[in-house]
Amino acid sequence: MDRIDQLFNQYANRSSNLIDPEGIEKLCSNLDVSHTDIRILMLAWKMKAEKQGYFTNEEWRRGLKALRADTLNKLKKALPELEKEVRRPTNFADFYAYAFNYCLTEEKQKSIDIETICQLLEIVMGSTFRAQVDYFVEYLKIQNDYKVINMDQWMGLYRFCNEISFPDMGNYNPELAWPLILDNFVEWIAEKQA
């Protein structure tokens, strides 16, 4: 049994042979990272973890091997590099989509409730698009049209942050194929600014 597996066992639940939420919390505190920190999510992405809150042995091995870490220390040191890698534009879109899927806990679930979306947005985009996230979260809580957000809308928001100048939104055209929720969002902001 190699060191990666040993490390796995330190956090895994004996009976299920998975790292469960409790284990992850322990891991986080050992890594000196809050469990809502984006880097944990990035770690999950690197592992291609399927179920939120759980790491399987296979996923663990996959992730740590890719990071070339077999001790806690090496793992801790690998996190900044991991973050840089994820933030590369080519990877970030993938990571962003992954984050959404990671939150789909029920089978056949396709959308995420507003509350969770707000939290997710904060984690994933809070540091790069502070203003947009703040406005959008406020809007989501006020509006009544949608009780859940689907993948299409989620990705739409990502494109919005990357392409539309904020807060003037001069280059936004509601007659294009933007998701309706963003049309409404833009209108809401315009009214607020008036």
Place this chain on the structure above:
Amino acid sequence: MSNQKKRNFQIEAFKHRVVVDPKYADKTWQILERAIHQIYNQDASGLSFEELYRNAYNMVLHKFGEKLYTGFIVTMTAHLKEKSKLIEAAQGGSFLEELNKKWNEHNKALEMIRDILMYMDRTYIESTKKTHVHPMGFSLWRDNVVHFTKIHTRLLNTLLDLVQKERTGEVIDRGLMRSVIKMFMDLGESVYQEDFEKPFLDASSEFYKVESQEFIESCDCGDYLKKAEKRLTEEIDRVAHYLDPKSEEKITSVVEKEMIANHMQRLVHMENSGLVYMLLHDKYEDLGRMYNLFRRVTNGLLTVRDVMTSHLREMGKQLVTDPEKSKDPVEFVQRLLDERDKYDKVISTAFGNDKTFQNALNSSFEHFINLNARSPEFISLFVDDKLRKGLKGFVDVDVEVILDKVMMLFRYLQEKDVFEKYYKQHLAKRLLSGKTVSDDAERSLIVKLKTECGYQFTSKLEGMFTDMKTSEDTMRGFYGSHPELSEGPTLIVQVLTTGSWPTQPAVPCNLPAEVSVLCEKFRSYYLGTHTGRRLTWQTNMGTADIKALFGKGQKHELNVSTFQMCVLMLFNNADRLSYKEIEQATEIPASDLKRCLQSLACVKGKNVIKKEPMSKDIGEEDSFYVNEKFTSKFYKVKIGTVVAQKETEPEKQETRQRVEEDRKPQIEAAIVRIMKSRKILDHNNIIAEVTKQLQPRFLANPTEIKKRIESLIERDFLERDSTDRKLYRYLA
């Protein structure tokens, strides 16, 4: 002898020259010159044509053609110069007469001279390419008389003066005018145009400019147009009498420009007499005149059409948005039909059925009918009224006429699906209460709707008719197999196929024992022959005829709703009942029960029940008893209310909501259809195509379309293109 050559018989010209006496030419010329003088002096009778011709011929033959030609010109010129002086000396009115006279004389002389000189014309002049005699005679006249400075201007002014006089009503010598102007024409087209026509047109232009200004200040539109028409006719008449036919178009253009084109806007918009006034007051003659005059000028009809269109739109808008007028839907629609008839008549009587005006009429109606969101409902109510009683006594042909007119209005509707919903509701009520005036009329209208909108529109409606028919057969079968039921109450059941009829929730209701027994028997009979089906009694849609005997022996047959029947039957077993008792016994929901009791107890002339206290509204503490003193002059009294009515606000909202719900799947179906065939399409094009496809039924909202697209994306029917965000892809 035998070698004698054969010689052709030849005629040889004189081998020797004919010597002509040089003096011969002079002598000959003198003869001719003298002859010309005599001709001009009207003294030609003594002349011998043959002799003169031969003289001219000889001169040419002996090579003296030039002398002859020159002499002719010189002599004629001298004569013409003389004539000019004479003409110029003429005073006043005789000037023109003199000119005309001299011209006629000249023509006669010229002809004679030409005849005499014909050989020269055909030989010498041909070969030397000089001007022929006749044209030369004209040119000489032109140069020496017409263009003689002392005559030129005076002639033109005299002619124009005469035209002016005629325009102001004086009578002039038209024959003389014709003659003189024909002279111009004969002298050549350019002479006519330069020396007469152009100045004539300019003067006319000035004249009409002034006159039109006078008229427009002093006349109303109708009168002005009459005057303009009169002037136009006059000018055409003038041309016919004494001008070149080619001038007609030019002079009419002048009149059209000065009298019509320059004042178009002012005429059309004239207060209290312009186009709008004429339309409002059916002034067919004036309108026809305006149409005929304005069509002659560029943008004339366009101007008329535009003013008519904006008037129609304004009038229509006021008509449909006036709350007073929306009170009675049948009145509302009748007004629309009347207005359409009126303008149809205007266009066919006064505007020659001009298609562009028809189109303007249609587009205006389409515009304002849709300004009122209740138009579809009102048109259905109008039809309902007609099919219910309005067509009673009408002949088939007239029925068709009315239905066709209704179809015309229907075509203007943008929200045809709203109409369909209401039509279905109203039709259901008509069929179930047996209140159709004519089955044929109903069917005829359905056929028209099918032709207009396709099979889907009417398939459900036809299903309703089928159900009615099938129910009749079912009833026959029911009573046929239960002969013992022919005593006792008669049950008539209509079995409605869900889906064809407007959906109504089933309302609970306890039927009286006699009735429910029958109903159960029917149910088992029906399900016996149709296993697998489910029957639900729609107690809120039925009616009943009850025979009632009142306190003083009055007998009446009451036509009531099912709910009302349930309530009334209770009084067979009790004299007095409280609201709560009635509610408990019938289990009818409160709002329906209150309405039902109200119609039984609170309506004058129909109050078979009395209520304590006597207030207008039904209170839960009220009690009820039979009105033994009930009277009515009719034996049959109708109390039930199953008639289609204009919806209340909340009902209207509900219907609108249902319509919106129904539109969603239609929009989705359209999107899927389009994407299936195109595979990839960009956003703007999808919106455009979907809107176009749905246009026969309703006007699709782009935001709604977007919502449906997103819903389809979520359900994996479509996806966004990964590189170009404006594109959508169809997912098979």
